[in-house]
Amino acid sequence: MVKPMNIHASSVQDPTSCRFRAGAKTLWMILCLSLLAGHIVFFTWHTDRAAQAFNRSTVPPDTIAGVPEPRFFLETDSYAWLAHTRDLMNSGDWRLRWTFMDNAPYGREMHWSHLLLWTLRGMATAIIAGTGWPVARAIELAGVWVMPLFQFLFLCMTFLAIVRKMGLLPAAGFVFAWLTYGSVAIAFFPLKPDHHAFQLFFLWASFACLQFGGMGWVHMAGPSADASSAFWLNLPAVPERRAARRWFIASGVFGGLALWVGATVWLIGLAILAIAMLPALPVFHSPKKSETYDPALWRLWAAAGCLVALLCYLLEYAPHHLAMRLEVNHPLYWISWIGVALGLEQLARLRRPIALNVPLVARLLIPGLLALTLPLAVLLGPDSWHHMYDPFLKRLHARYIIEFLPSSLIREGNWRSFLATFRFFAAALPWVGILLFLRRIRTPQSQRLLFTAFLFASLFFVAGMVQQRWGFSLAAALVWLTLLLLTTVFKPSENFSPPLSRLFGGLLLALILLDGLSSDRSRLRLENNISETRALPESWIANNLKKRNALQWGLAAGTNRWRFAGMAPEVPLLYYYSGIPSVASYYWENAAGWRAEASMLADVSPDAEEALAIARDRGLTHLVSVVHSSYPELYYFVATGIHDPRFAALHTLDGRLTYAPFTNRPPWTAIDEPLSKIGQDGYIFKTPSGYAKERLRYQVFSIQIQD
Numbered sequence: 001m002v003k004p005m006n007i008h009a010s011s012v013q014d015p016t017s018c019r020f021r022a023g024a025k026t027l028w029m030i031l032c033l034s035l036l037a038g039h040i041v042f043f044t045w046h047t048d049r050a051a052q053a054f055n056r057s058t059v060p061p062d063t064i065a066g067v068p069e070p071r072f073f074l075e076t077d078s079y080a081w082l083a084h085t086r087d088l089m090n091s092g093d094w095r096l097r098w099t100f101m102d103n104a105p106y107g108r109e110m111h112w113s114h115l116l117l118w119t120l121r122g123m124a125t126a127i128i129a130g131t132g133w134p135v136a137r138a139i140e141l142a143g144v145w146v147m148p149l150f151q152f153l154f155l156c157m158t159f160l161a162i163v164r165k166m167g168l169l170p171a172a173g174f175v176f177a178w179l180t181y182g183s184v185a186i187a188f189f190p191l192k193p194d195h196h197a198f199q200l201f202f203l204w205a206s207f208a209c210l211q212f213g214g215m216g217w218v219h220m221a222g223p224s225a226d227a228s229s230a231f232w233l234n235l236p237a238v239p240e241r242r243a244a245r246r247w248f249i250a251s252g253v254f255g256g257l258a259l260w261v262g263a264t265v266w267l268i269g270l271a272i273l274a275i276a277m278l279p280a281l282p283v284f285h286s287p288k289k290s291e292t293y294d295p296a297l298w299r300l301w302a303a304a305g306c307l308v309a310l311l312c313y314l315l316e317y318a319p320h321h322l323a324m325r326l327e328v329n330h331p332l333y334w335i336s337w338i339g340v341a342l343g344l345e346q347l348a349r350l351r352r353p354i355a356l357n358v359p360l361v362a363r364l365l366i367p368g369l370l371a372l373t374l375p376l377a378v379l380l381g382p383d384s385w386h387h388m389y390d391p392f393l394k395r396l397h398a399r400y401i402i403e404f405l406p407s408s409l410i411r412e413g414n415w416r417s418f419l420a421t422f423r424f425f426a427a428a429l430p431w432v433g434i435l436l437f438l439r440r441i442r443t444p445q446s447q448r449l450l451f452t453a454f455l456f457a458s459l460f461f462v463a464g465m466v467q468q469r470w471g472f473s474l475a476a477a478l479v480w481l482t483l484l485l486l487t488t489v490f491k492p493s494e495n496f497s498p499p500l501s502r503l504f505g506g507l508l509l510a511l512i513l514l515d516g517l518s519s520d521r522s523r524l525r526l527e528n529n530i531s532e533t534r535a536l537p538e539s540w541i542a543n544n545l546k547k548r549n550a551l552q553w554g555l556a557a558g559t560n561r562w563r564f565a566g567m568a569p570e571v572p573l574l575y576y577y578s579g580i581p582s583v584a585s586y587y588w589e590n591a592a593g594w595r596a597e598a599s600m601l602a603d604v605s606p607d608a609e610e611a612l613a614i615a616r617d618r619g620l621t622h623l624v625s626v627v628h629s630s631y632p633e634l635y636y637f638v639a640t641g642i643h644d645p646r647f648a649a650l651h652t653l654d655g656r657l658t659y660a661p662f663t664n665r666p667p668w669t670a671i672d673e674p675l676s677k678i679g680q681d682g683y684i685f686k687t688p689s690g691y692a693k694e695r696l697r698y699q700v701f702s703i704q705i706q707d
Contacts, residue, residue, distance in 0.1 A: 028168055051072065053532070079577075080101070086136060120139060203265065216281070216297055326374065424511045424515060426478060460477045549678060627699050
């Protein structure tokens with residue numbers, strides 16, 4: 001007798017109920033994305049409002065009567081991006097490959113990627129069409145909103161991806177962290193348009209997509225857990241083969257974009273990413289019937305990335321600029337990437353016990369040599385292939401470029417500064433390390449996710465200690481590691497978590513939420529105080545005054561073709577507001593400018609004959625010094641490699657032009673009284689308690705060359 005099938009009522013899916021739950025999920029997602037957009041728009045408006053109010057607090061509010069006061073920005077590189085955008089628009093071309101901002105009068109190559117430039121140009125063009133504003137004013141407004149625009153696009157894309165793989169709560173938590181955690185959010189600050197946010201996001205997204213793609217592991221038996229994952233909270237499950245391919249392609253696309261916007265950053269990031277993937281290889285895991293490893297995914301990953309890099313390379317350089325410039329996206333990077341991918345593929349084919357033999361060594365040697373193509377070309381190729389060999393730039397980077405200096409934790413043992421920078425997210429690194437060491441993580445997928453993320457963050461920790469430039473990537477890696485840790489702790493099906501772990505997890509989550517809310521509140525309070533000039537941040541004052549100074553110098557220049565030297569740190573700002581070009585600047589493409597200006601200002605001969613020859617050859621009209629500054633030390637070290645501040649102050653040309661009364665200066669220089677007065681005039685700010693006065697310290701000398 002055939003018994004009837006026992007079907008539980010709970011197993012029957014009510015179509016109406018399913019539609020209701022799907023609708024509810026959609027509403028939750030729309031709500032989260034609306035809050036994301038609202039947060040970005042409100043804070044961008046609030047910051048710009050504070051900056052405009054701060055502009056108006058200066059007496060008089062307009063530097064040039066009858067002309068609306070331009071906006072100011074808080075990063076030197078921001079002015080370079082805006083100046084390049086303006087020059088691009090004025091040229092009528094669609095690419096800018098040469099700039100006259102520095103290395104006057106010759107100019108130099110410009111190798112920055114055009115992603116930000118094209119976006120700024122498109123936004124400025126739309127603003128001009130809608131308002132009729134002049135180009136400069138439209139570019140400034142675009143400059144305020146361009147990074148928040150990318151912040152919304154990136155976080156919207158990430159939110160949808162994390163919802164799909166991990167659930168709504170992790171997605172919302174990730175977006176909250178990137179909005180409120182200063183070490184990440186500052187990359188998208190409205191007054192700091194720059195490419196660091198692109199490098200930060202593309203590199204992290206490439207790693208996250210590999211994790212979502214199973215890191216090479218694919219689901220074999222039955223439906224993937226992705227299909228029935230919990231909406232609220234879940235760990236990324238091992239995907240089916242087709243889904244894994246899509247995620248690996250996405251990772252390659254983000255990697256190709258990362259190579260486009262920052263080749264050196266991607267090269268180091270590629271090495272870190274590849275090393276971080278090693279713990280997920282089959283040789284370290286016992287096989288399961290439901291899972292298998294697909295080594296061919298790494299070929300797909302590299303193919304997608306190299307194709308995107310090729311398209312970006314052609315967009316930037318074809319057909320007339322295909323030179324051996326290894327500081328930027330170049331075919332040799334693609335060969336190295338292919339080598340890394342083939343190496344991971346071969347390592348993925350290893351099984352225990354490993355028998356070291358000639359065929360195995362050959363299979364690993366070929367990918368290794370391909371991976372080393374780019375590093376070997378840089379190390380062994382001609383100096384012209386990469387500017388890392390230029391002695392002037394090497395000395396400049398070694399001591400005076402902050403992003404290339406070691407972390408304060410290394411230089412000073414300053415743990416307080418480190419913890420203030422990386423906040424409560426830093427706790428995830430030792431916590432996950434302890435869990436891995438004690439083998440408290442049960443499931444293979446959880447082990448792979450946490451181990452690879454832990455290694456990813458640890459390697460960026462090491463990189464960040466060596467050079468501060470990796471702080472952004474370390475912060476993003478710590479946020480991701482924290483998210484995976486808390487999801488593992490609170491996921492209902494993870495049975496490894498004792499009550500104590502969930503207690504600590506809840507405490508960490510509460511601290512992160514409170515810290516994020518406090519950060520938003522502090523930002524609002526500070527900007528409100530700035531609007532009413534109850535607070536005068538030093539960086540805001542300095543950039544506001546430097547802007548006004550450059551505007552007045554530009555007005556004084558009129559139609560004269562002035563060329564300055566001695567303004568290396570402020571070259572983009574000066575050029576953007578006044579149109580006056582300079583010689584040295586803090587950009588690797590300008591090695592020739594640094595050689596000329598450092599040699600000139602480090603001249604120790606009584607009449608500075610070498611400096612005069614350089615000034616005559618380049619047609620320079622003015623030298624600028626910052627009174628009682630340390631710039632003589634900088635120029636002397638960059639020119640000679642000798643760090644002797646006292647000697648530089650007493651004997652170099654820049655030292656004699658920096659310390660009053662300037663009586664020991666060469667006879668071919670004369671104090672330019674009108675420009676010096678502008679450079680040292682006091683600026684008055686209206687405050688609730690009265691007036692505050694600030695001044696700059698620029699001393700200007702005219703160059704008098706007799707034929």
